[in-house]
Amino acid sequence: MKSSSLVLPLLLLGAVLLSLMIGQVVLSPLQLWTGLWSGTGPGALTLRVLRGPATFTAAGAGAVLGAAGTIFQILLRNPLAAPDVMGFMSGAGLAVVAGVAFGISLPLPLLSAAGGLTAAVAVALLSVRRGPVMQSSLTLILVGIGVSFLASAASSFLITRMPPQEAADAQRWLVGSLAARSWQHAAQVWGLGALMLLVLALQVRALKVLELGDELAAGLGLRPGRARNGLIGTGVLLAAAGVAVAGPVPFVAMMAGPLGMRIAKVTAPGARLCAAAMTGAVVTILADVVARSIVPGVQLPVGVMTGIMGAPYLLWLLSKEAEAGEL
Amino acid sequence: MTHTGLATDRLSLAYGDRIVIRDLTLQVPERRVTSILGPNGCGKSTLLKALARLIVPTGGEVKLSGQALGAIDTRVLARQLAILPQSPRAPDGITVADLVRRGRTPWRGFLAPWSEDDGRICAQALEQVGLQEMVDRPIDELSGGQRQRAWIALVLAQDTPYLLLDEPTTWLDLAHQLEVLSLLRQRNRDHGTTVVAVLHDLNLAARFSDHLILLGADGLVASGAPDEVVTEDRLRQAFGLEALVVSDPVTGRPLVVPR
Numbered sequence: 095m096k097s098s099s100l101v102l103p104l105l106l107l108g109a110v111l112l113s114l115m116i117g118q119v120v121l122s123p124l125q126l127w128t129g130l131w132s133g134t135g136p137g138a139l140t141l142r143v144l145r146g147p148a149t150f151t152a153a154g155a156g157a158v159l160g161a162a163g164t165i166f167q168i169l170l171r172n173p174l175a176a177p178d179v180m181g182f183m184s185g186a187g188l189a190v191v192a193g194v195a196f197g198i199s200l201p202l203p204l205l206s207a208a209g210g211l212t213a214a215v216a217v218a219l220l221s222v223r224r225g226p227v228m229q230s231s232l233t234l235i236l237v238g239i240g241v242s243f244l245a246s247a248a249s250s251f252l253i254t255r256m257p258p259q260e261a262a263d264a265q266r267w268l269v270g271s272l273a274a275r276s277w278q279h280a281a282q283v284w285g286l287g288a289l290m291l292l293v294l295a296l297q298v299r300a301l302k303v304l305e306l307g308d309e310l311a312a313g314l315g316l317r318p319g320r321a322r323n324g325l326i327g328t329g330v331l332l333a334a335a336g337v338a339v340a341g342p343v344p345f346v347a348m349m350a351g352p353l354g355m356r357i358a359k360v361t362a363p364g365a366r367l368c369a370a371a372m373t374g375a376v377v378t379i380l381a382d383v384v385a386r387s388i389v390p391g392v393q394l395p396v397g398v399m400t401g402i403m404g405a406p407y408l409l410w411l412l413s414k415e416a417e418a419g420e421l
Numbered sequence: 422m423t424h425t426g427l428a429t430d431r432l433s434l435a436y437g438d439r440i441v442i443r444d445l446t447l448q449v450p451e452r453r454v455t456s457i458l459g460p461n462g463c464g465k466s467t468l469l470k471a472l473a474r475l476i477v478p479t480g481g482e483v484k485l486s487g488q489a490l491g492a493i494d495t496r497v498l499a500r501q502l503a504i505l506p507q508s509p510r511a512p513d514g515i516t517v518a519d520l521v522r523r524g525r526t527p528w529r530g531f532l533a534p535w536s537e538d539d540g541r542i543c544a545q546a547l548e549q550v551g552l553q554e555m556v557d558r559p560i561d562e563l564s565g566g567q568r569q570r571a572w573i574a575l576v577l578a579q580d581t582p583y584l585l586l587d588e589p590t591t592w593l594d595l596a597h598q599l600e601v602l603s604l605l606r607q608r609n610r611d612h613g614t615t616v617v618a619v620l621h622d623l624n625l626a627a628r629f630s631d632h633l634i635l636l637g638a639d640g641l642v643a644s645g646a647p648d649e650v651v652t653e654d655r656l657r658q659a660f661g662l663e664a665l666v667v668s669d670p671v672t673g674r675p676l677v678v679p680r
Contacts, residue, residue, distance in 0.1 A: 168512075171510075171512075299526070299529075302523055302526075303523055303526050305512045306509065306511075306512070306520075306523065306575075307506065307509055307510060309470075309475050309504065309506040309509075310504075310505070310506060310509055310575075312473075312474070312475055312495075313473060313475070313499065313502075313503055313504040313505075313506075313576075313579075314499055314503075314523070314524070314526040314527055314579065315495050315496040315498070315499025315500070315526060315527035316495070316526070317495060361512070361513065361514035361515055361516070361519070361559075362515075362519060363512075
């Protein structure tokens, strides 16, 4: 076992601890420990009600988003390819907002999954070109950015037609928020996440062949189209599971993969996905810690912080890609 | 028509709306090295892809042991026939060993673990291409020739009786071209693998192949042994090339000297 493979689990442990300790009242690890076992005192309240659910929801949402982003980055061989950039998460967000606006009483994960899948199909259809020319990954990404803007605009439009209180809540959620999360949210994202990650685990072998290119993959006995559609489905559903509990948090899905790959020093798809899930959890937890402690008495939405972290990364990535002539 | 090996039967292929191969019937000789030659745009690569079922014919069919390629189960076909496309792109940071291991995919069950056989066949493939010392090196750090040999090791690890390669020598200097072609020839001699390669260089093709398929703008010009195919008439017909064909002083095979 390489020492680099221990870095991420340790970071994750540290982030969880930090998230439980820091807030309006700072607790010591000892207070948390006592609270955990005795069930009384400030430690217990923080763990069970205040910060525990938010922390574990953040970890679950970050993990599924990180894994989802990496699937698309491997499939399209482009660090820009992620469900947040390509509109799948905005699509999921739009479906949830529409559900609220029109009073559709379906479970949120179902709504966000439907929205995410619809966005993915829309991106695929809008990118189709005539003739034998294969659509490039850049075309898909650009069309995805367009779909993302469209879905966000539609969400904003729906919000303007809601009653003020509801509108404020929806607006906040659309930025990506972990406020007032319960254990139910945590259990939901962990449950759905575990299920989808299991499905993904069965698809990793196909992904390893698919990343060699369609022709080699076909030569190695895979049906590239079918395998790719399955992986896209898994990726969209993973992202939708995250959106259902935390809203369309920007940039986590996009950053987690490349960051995790460098921290853990891994290259194979399976290891990259694990690293991305852990990094996504770390990034989301830390962003939430900063979001709720940077302005005293104010809890900023977590999406504001991931946005602040992600925007410079995106700019750096774009300049690097432009230099390499990939854009 | 015989019922052995790889053959085409009145095969027609189109690239988009443009028909590149029409009514082509030919037999790829078993356990021989065959090269497909012809000018740019004549459909060499298209033909090779059709032989590997990467593209669907617009007419006729490709047959393997008398069975239409389209009717063979994907995994069964992948255990019979391997194809290395032109200029494949390696995933970032992948090591030689990791790349070659993926060649075992068609032989592994859905959840089957890595077996001793898999390991032995990969080690053998790496040895045949001379990369056994470089297994842990990332592909991006290798030279062009080594990289191409790593890709060839991948398809050798697939362990198939038929091996198809699309321009395996492109971008390589002459020494490395010779190295790659000798390696394929050695595989053919040692394992009886039927090798089919699309090549650009007439002289190298004539030197390393037992059988040539020469295509022109209007389809098949000739197919047969190198000294039957590489003649002044046929080069004029296929390439519009005025050339002298002499005997290669080293191998005795035909050698093309453009006038």
